[in-house]
Each structure stands twice: as structure tokens, then as C-alpha cells.
Amino acid sequence: MLQKEITLNPDKWIDSYADYLFNYAVVRVNDSDLAKDLVQETFFAGLKSAKNFLGKSTERTWLVSILKRKVIDHYRKINSKKGQAEVRMNFYEDGENEGNWLEERVPQSWNNASEQAIENQELKTQLDVCIDKLPEKYGMVFRMKTIQEFETEEICKELDITASNLWVIVHRARTQLRKCMEDNWFNN
Amino acid sequence: MFKKLHITCDEATTICDKSQYKEASILDIIKLNIHFIGCKICRLYTKQNSKMTGLFKIKSLDCKGKTNCMTNADKDALKKQFEEIRK
Numbered sequence: 593m594l595q596k597e598i599t600l601n602p603d604k605w606i607d608s609y610a611d612y613l614f615n616y617a618v619v620r621v622n623d624s625d626l627a628k629d630l631v632q633e634t635f636f637a638g639l640k641s642a643k644n645f646l647g648k649s650t651e652r653t654w655l656v657s658i659l660k661r662k663v664i665d666h667y668r669k670i671n672s673k674k675g676q677a678e679v680r681m682n683f684y685e686d687g688e689n690e691g692n693w694l695e696e697r698v699p700q701s702w703n704n705a706s707e708q709a710i711e712n713q714e715l716k717t718q719l720d721v722c723i724d725k726l727p728e729k730y731g732m733v734f735r736m737k738t739i740q741e742f743e744t745e746e747i748c749k750e751l752d753i754t755a756s757n758l759w760v761i762v763h764r765a766r767t768q769l770r771k772c773m774e775d776n777w778f779n780n
Numbered sequence: 781m782f783k784k785l786h787i788t789c790d791e792a793t794t795i796c797d798k799s800q801y802k803e804a805s806i807l808d809i810i811k812l813n814i815h816f817i818g819c820k821i822c823r824l825y826t827k828q829n830s831k832m833t834g835l836f837k838i839k840s841l842d843c844k845g846k847t848n849c850m851t852n853a854d855k856d857a858l859k860k861q862f863e864e865i866r867k
Contacts, residue, residue: 602862602866605862606858606859606862607855610850610855610858611847611848611850614848614849614850615847615849618848619843619848624848627848628850628858631850631858632858635858635862636865639862639865639866699821699824699825699828701824702831715835716838716839719839720839723839737801738801738840739836739839739840739843740840740843740844741840744801759798762797763794763797766797766800766829766832770828770829773832
């Protein structure tokens with residue numbers, strides 16, 4: 593049986609896919625202005641490479657694959673700006689103390705009343721503030737893994753990082769969030 | 781045998797993080813529990829880490845319930861630029 597070949601219809605792209613692509617991008621970059629730029633670049637790139645479209649996937653899938661590349665490029669840009677990729681965990685690296693807790697990093701006891709207020713709106717706001725303080729790439733990986741609950745494999749593929757790299761980033765992000773919440777909420 | 785099951789606090793916290801996402805292996809969980817016997821600090825860390833996970837879960841449910849959309853003004857501006865490029 594002959595399969596119906598899919599053709600591109602750029603006239604309808606913005607009405608049909610702008611919201612979907614925007615939502616896809618904003619979840620990953622957590623910046624609506626940047627997400628708009630990435631969507632715009634995706635449409636422009638799609639137009640430019642329309643001749644390469646083979647008609648084997650839907651228009652939306654094809655546009656998402658372009659956007660995915662744009663997000664990866666953005667992620668790489670952040671990475672190159674801030675130095676080399678993470679190599680290993682060094683949270684407790686300190687000569688002879690390596691592998692042990694350092695005094696300043698030992699978790700403090702949290703007061704019980706604040707623990708009980710876990711559903712409090714102010715608490716959610718404080719958490720947002722702490723997440724926004726994370727370095728951009730930590731924030732991105734943390735949001736994808738913890739908030740959007742993507743599979744490890746999926747994130748690694750999408751962001752072109754190894755699983756151990758991902759766990760280092762997740763660990764550092766969680767450590768910073770813990771400290772931020774400890775200072776601003778639990779022990780406040 | 782016991783040497784293989786011994787882990788540092790650094791490794792224990794890594795396993796603890798993975799277990800928050802249900803991605804730690806059974807062997808890792810055993811090593812972590814053995815580590816807890818002699819390490820109060822990691823026990824406290826793990827307890828608090830689980831509380832943080834509860835917080836993140838609430839945030840996750842909040843985020844999943846909302847869809848981000850572009851405004852009509854943004855779409856119109858985008859259409860305009862798109863048309864110009866196509867000319």
C-alpha cells in the first residue's frame with residue numbers, strides 16, 4: 593500500500609505549531625524571551641531547509657527536531673562560556689578529607705514547624721527563587737530531570753551529555769537548592 | 781566482601797540522589813544502608829533530601845498543570861517577520 597507523502601505547509605506553521613514549540617522550548621530553557629527567539633529561529637531554519645524535508649515524519653516532528661538542535665546549541669554555548677564540561681563530583685574533595693563531610697557542608701537540623709508547612713504558597717515561591725538562582729545549565733538539567741520528570745537517557749541524548757555528567761549536575765543543583773532553602777526557609 | 785560494600789560519604793550522597801529518582805540499583809541501596817549504620821550525617825542528609833524531593837514533586841505537579849503559550853501579539857510579530865523572510 594502506498595503511504596501518503598507529507599508535504600510542508602509553512603503558511604500554517606505559526607498558527608499550528610507556535611504554541612507547541614514555545615511550550616517545548618520554555619520548559620527546557622526556562623526563559624520565555626529566549627524560547628520565543630528559539631521558536632522564531634526554528635521556523636526560519638525550517639523554511640531554509642524545506643527542500644531537505646523527506647516527508648517521512650510529520651511537519652511537527654520535523655520542526656521539533658530543528659528546535660531540539662537549537663536548544664542543544666544554546667546549551668553548548670552556555671557550556672563553552674562557563675568552561676569545560678563537568679568531569680567528576682568534587683563536593684567533598686579536600687585532600688585528606690576527600691570523600692568525607694566538610695564541616696561547613698554538614699546538613700543543619702531543620703525546624704519542625706517549617707517542615708510541616710510544605711504546601712505553603714510562600715514556600716513554593718521561595719523554592720522558585722532558589723531554582724532561579726541556579727547556574728543556567730544546572731537549572732536546565734535539574735528542571736528537565738526533576739520538574740518535568742524526563743528520563744535520564746532522554747536528557748543525555750537531547751543535551752549530548754553522559755549519564756555521570758547528568759548526575760553530577762543534578763547533585764550540585766540539589767546541593768545548592770538545599771543550602772538555599774536551608775538559609776532562607778528551614779532555618780529562618 | 782565488606783570492603784566492596786564500604787562507601788564514602790561522597791558516594792553515599794550520590795546514591796541518595798539517584799534513589800530519589802528511583803534510579804539507584806539494589807546493590808547501591810544495600811551499600812547506602814550499611815553506610816547509614818556508621819554515619820549519622822548521611823542519614824540526616826538523606827532524610828532532608830527526601831523532604832526536598834517532596835517539595836520538588838509539588839513544584840512538578842504545579843508546572844505540569846500549566847501550558848505555556850505565545851501571546852497573539854507575539855504570533856503576529858512572528859508572522860510578520862516570517863512573511864518578510866519568505867518574500
